[in-house]
Amino acid sequence: MQTSEFLVSAPGKVILHGEHSVVHGKVALAVSVNLRTHLRLQATSSGDVRINLPNIDTFLSWEITALQPLLAGCKEQDGLKEPDADLLKRLREFTGISDDSTDTRSMAVLAFLYMYLTVFAGSLASITVSVWSELPTGAGLGSSAAYNVCLSAALLSARGTISSPLTPQLESARWRKEELELINRWAFMGEKIIHGNPSGVDNAVGTWGGFLRYHAGNITPLSWVPILRILLTNTKVPRSTKVLVSGVKDKINKFPSIMNPVLESISAVSVTCEQTLTEMAAHGPSADYYNILEELIDINQHHLNVMGVGHSSLDTLCRVTLARGLHSKLTGAGGGGCGITLLRPETDTSMIQSTIEELKACGFDCWETSIGAPGVQQHSSAALSQDILKILNSY
Ligand SMILES: Nc1ncnc2c1ncn2[C@@H]1O[C@H](COP(=O)(O)OP(=O)(O)OP(=O)(O)O)[C@@H](O)[C@H]1O
Ligand SMILES: C[C@@](O)(CCO)CC(=O)[O-]
Numbered sequence: 334m335q336t337s338e339f340l341v342s343a344p345g346k347v348i349l350h351g352e353h354s355v356v357h358g359k360v361a362l363a364v365s366v367n368l369r370t371h372l373r374l375q376a377t378s379s380g381d382v383r384i385n386l387p388n389i390d391t392f393l394s395w396e397i398t399a400l401q402p403l404l405a406g407c408k409e410q411d412g413l414k415e416p417d418a419d420l421l422k423r424l425r426e427f428t429g430i431s432d433d434s435t436d437t438r439s440m441a442v443l444a445f446l447y448m449y450l451t452v453f454a455g456s457l458a459s460i461t462v463s464v465w466s467e468l469p470t471g472a473g474l475g476s477s478a479a480y481n482v483c484l485s486a487a488l489l490s491a492r493g494t495i496s497s498p499l500t501p502q503l504e505s506a507r508w509r510k511e512e513l514e515l516i517n518r519w520a521f522m523g524e525k526i527i528h529g530n531p532s533g534v535d536n537a538v539g540t541w542g543g544f545l546r547y548h549a550g551n552i553t554p555l556s557w558v559p560i561l562r563i564l565l566t567n568t569k570v571p572r573s574t575k576v577l578v579s580g581v582k583d584k585i586n587k588f589p590s591i592m593n594p595v596l597e598s599i600s601a602v603s604v605t606c607e608q609t610l611t612e613m614a615a616h617g618p619s620a621d622y623y624n625i626l627e628e629l630i631d632i633n634q635h636h637l638n639v640m641g642v643g644h645s646s647l648d649t650l651c652r653v654t655l656a657r658g659l660h661s662k663l664t665g666a667g668g669g670g671c672g673i674t675l676l677r678p679e680t681d682t683s684m685i686q687s688t689i690e691e692l693k694a695c696g697f698d699c700w701e702t703s704i705g706a707p708g709v710q711q712h713s714s715a716a717l718s719q720d721i722l723k724i725l726n727s728y
């Protein structure tokens with residue numbers, strides 16, 4: 334390893350429209366948010382691999398000599414299509430993590446060990462990885478994808494598979510397009526381990542940043558969209574994306590003739606939203622356009638309830654905001670977690686403040702977010718705040 338320390342970060346995301354239906358090949362619109370996951374990788378000489386995950390109170394280490402035998406008989410990664418089932422099985426046995434586990438710590442450890450072993454397969458290196466995130470864990474803002482994108486970028490750079498784009502003159506830097514594609518593909522592997530059946534939209538936003546249209550693996554950046562103001566509410570109701578995604582699949586299998594038209598309709602909502610945003614960018618963001626965006630939010634929220642991924646806490650969010658003329662929907666996998674509320678340009682500050690207060694009184698966290706943050710980056714320590722450095726350096 335040429336460099337002894339790597340600092341990287343990746344953003345979380347909100348899905349405007351298309352969660353769940355995107356898993357079944359439909360269109361989704363998603364945008365990065367200004368909350369990031371930060372990772373520090375250090376080369377060490379301890380002969381151990383160590384992971385520190387303070388958000389989930391997990392601090393573990395393994396001797397390299399104990400990990401090495403897990404790689405016996407491993408094939409070359411088959412074009413990074415599917416995780417190696419044999420290696421995963423051995424890893425589950427080694428860590429004592431069962432097949433049906435959705436436990437936060439188990440999933441984070443499994444994704445880390447899998448990515449570490451496959452990236453460093455030829456020569457396992459002694460490293461310490463510390464991750465700390467500003468994103469709520471498991472709340473619909475793409476915390477798993479930001480985690481996987483950071484792991485992928487740092488491990489691939491440390492291994493020398495991709496470059497280390499930071500030069501002494503820069504505080505932050507991004508990789509070349511082909512390298513970002515590789516980061517995204519490895520992060521998708523991590524998502525497969527955590528989610529079971531991810532669409533790839535979340536890791537695409539974590540890698541590329543900005544506003545994206547995602548359709549069956551095709552990523553189209555939308556650079557011309559108008560600036561939208563969004564209120565984010567975390568209901569703090571815990572949920573697992575893996576469980577919710579598999580519940581939707583069961584429903585589609587049980588009632589295909591009922592559920593497939595719902596998926597089609599959600600796709601049409603995404604397409605209509607994209608058209609509306611294009612027209613807003615060209616003609617100015619008039620009230621008529623906002624009325625359309627609000628109706629699309631309401632339609633999609635009803636569809637998501639039909640798919641079984643609503644929650645009474647999200648109903649409360651919709652009711653409280655609608656009483657003030659504001660429209661909300663869940664974002665991400667639903668079942669609790671976060672919702673978004675569209676703010677109109679004329680929505681006045683005191684009304685936003687009173688909405689936030691009322692949502693907080695319901696036990697929720699609520700704040701106005703800024704969207705369109707950059708994708709994965711490598712940083713010098715000068716680029717990071719003292720608070721973040723203190724956390725990452727304390728292990
Ligand atoms: N900061 C973190 N440290 C360690 N593990 C994390 C961290 N953030 C996320 N994870 C892993 O990701 C899992 C959460 O992923 P999950 O997909 O269920 O939620 P999400 O990504 O926040 O929401 P969504 O997928 O709906 O956007 C956690 O259980 C944990 O394994
Ligand atoms: C629910 C889902 O559509 C979005 C989770 O943020 C799952 C996925 O796309 O992988």
Ligand SMILES: [Mg+2]
Nearest residue numbers: 475477478574
């Ligand atoms: Mg996730």
